[in-house]
Amino acid sequence: MEQARDGVVLYWRPMCTYCLKLWVKLRFARLPYRAVNIWRDPDAAAFVGRSPTATRRCRR
Secondary structure, eight states: OOOOSSSEEEEEOTTOHHHHHHHHHHHHHTOOEEEEETTTOHHHHHHHHHOTTOOHHHHO
C-alpha cells in the first residue's frame, strides 16, 4: 500500500468511533494526514485486514 508523502494515512470506515476520535486528534494537532475509506477502497481494506494489530471490527 502507499505511504503518505507528507503525513500519515488514516484508514477509516463510517460509523467507527475509534476512527472519529483519531481523526479529531489529528486535526487538533494539525498533523498532515490522508484519509482512506476502507469500505470504498478494496485494496486499503485488504491492507488493513493483513495487519497483525487490526481488530476484527476494523477489518470489515
